[in-house]
Amino acid sequence: MHPDTPEPMAEAVISLANLRHNARLVRKKAGVPLMAVVKANAYGHGATEVARALEEEGVSHFGVANIREALELRRGGGLEPSASVLAFSSPLPSQIPHYLEHDIEMTLCGISNLRAAEESASAAGRTIGVQLKVDTGMGRLGLPPEEALQVLCELPRCPHVELRGIYTHFADSTGERAFTRRQLEAFTAFCREYEHASGRTVLKHAANSGAILSEPGATLDMVRPGILLYGARPSAESEETLGLRPVMQLEARVVFLKTVRAGTTISYGRTWSAPGTRRIATIAAGYADGYHRALSGRGTVAINGRPYPQVGTVTMDQIMVDLGEESDVRIGDRAVLFGAGGMSVDQLADRAGTISYELLCAVSGRVKRVFR
Template sequence: HIKIDTGMGRIGCRSESVLDVVKEVETWTSLHWEGTATHLSVADSLDPDDRDYTEKQLERFTEAVDRLRQGGYNPGMLHAANSSAVVLYENSYFDMVRPGLLAYGYPPIPSLSGIVPVKPVMELQTHVVFVKRVYSGESISYGRIWKAPQETTIGTLPIGYADGLPRRLSGKLSLSIKGSRYPLVGRICMDQCMIDLGRDSPVKRWEPVTVFGGTEADPTAADLAELVGTIPYEITCGINKRVPRVYVE
């Protein structure tokens, strides 16, 4: 597919040079041109200036498509809509749409939560692999940034930043076990992290732990993203390929 740079500034050719690009493509017998696309840079913004910019991008894309047709070319399948455009710009649909974050069940704009009829479909689970008693004043993990304020029980989980659990979540996140939340304590390690199970915890080794997803009572990828100042997409896409995937209908 040929990409038209209508204002994203990432890849693609300008509208006015699209015919030159097509002529170059025609010289390559290994290339088969099947579609034409663009990408919208601020479709997720409700700011009036940004909305005008998005409409301008769509105009530029349409101009490029018209230029192709006037030059005697069939532009093939046309597509421009990312998740935000699917929700906010019906005139961006063309022949197909490209939802990303929306496919994970998250609205592209937080203000649309509860309005867009989607729900998270991805769940990240781990389990408790080690349980131990610690005493008041004992420290947990690198840097000794957390010390037990009183005698308690610590559970170790086999998930860390190498798996996609951002180190920036250290000390900020509570994970879910059977509907109850337990705070993550100490720094997240490469392959492990620790949670405070409390003084008289019933949690045992091998019990499943929900990092995000699951039930409505569990944290979501959006919750994790908010804690570290990013977008849910970075959380969902950041899960390392070494984490096993289980697909369910």
């Protein structure tokens, strides 16, 4: 009797135990509450399951990219109603009613933003929670401090808008520390000025994963870890690892084996030829699954605990590996493309000339997530 669903060719095995372990280490390092960054499907790990596990560890603030991700988390995450969900992107006016209906915190980026929020909230007879984004040097979203202060001065005229936080984002928290400190100084000065003038305190946060490791003074009231939660480094320059554990292991099945003679070429462009008689394994994962084409001839996979070089050009659906002259590898064996027992995602990213964030986010929807 065959199963109703065919066995998956590729799986991303997600260790929720390692995720919880990492969250505890990051919280201990920072000494303040966490806003867990679960955007982009929790960096490819599965936002619903990740958020639920982190909530069990006491995390009550979550950050996502936009309103669509926020709604997916609210509707499918099983989060407590009291959990805070902040959408980092500046919204379109037409999206604001969804923030109200599902209690999603909106990023406030300007006067027009504020007025649209007040108009929607007033019409609905509700209050909308917002967090002001101050641009101190990233140049992506938010207002420079002097313009951000004008927005705050407008707030008393918007009774249906509740300011729940002020935040900024560092442009180079793992590299040019002097610039990061200038950003931090500008942000904290802005917050002091507002709190003094308004007579109230407000939730302040700035530190991403890189700053959690490198800038102790940036922790403020809360930190926003992303990549650290998933057990990878913020950058190749990051020396401190905290004892983090990788959360994702990307695996795929061996689906074909053959013996080739010396001189036989493999894959598109004929970029690799066998130096002698070789056993070649075809593995059912390619760039459509998240194994980057830039890794062609640069990666190593582990099968039954042994490393083997990936050879030839990475194709859309498969890669090939050189098993040597003889091998006991069989069809159906699992190959670890990255993760425990194979190359780390950081090592693989270095070889691809990119960052671990990109490799993790690239693991596509046709790769089954398995939570353990």
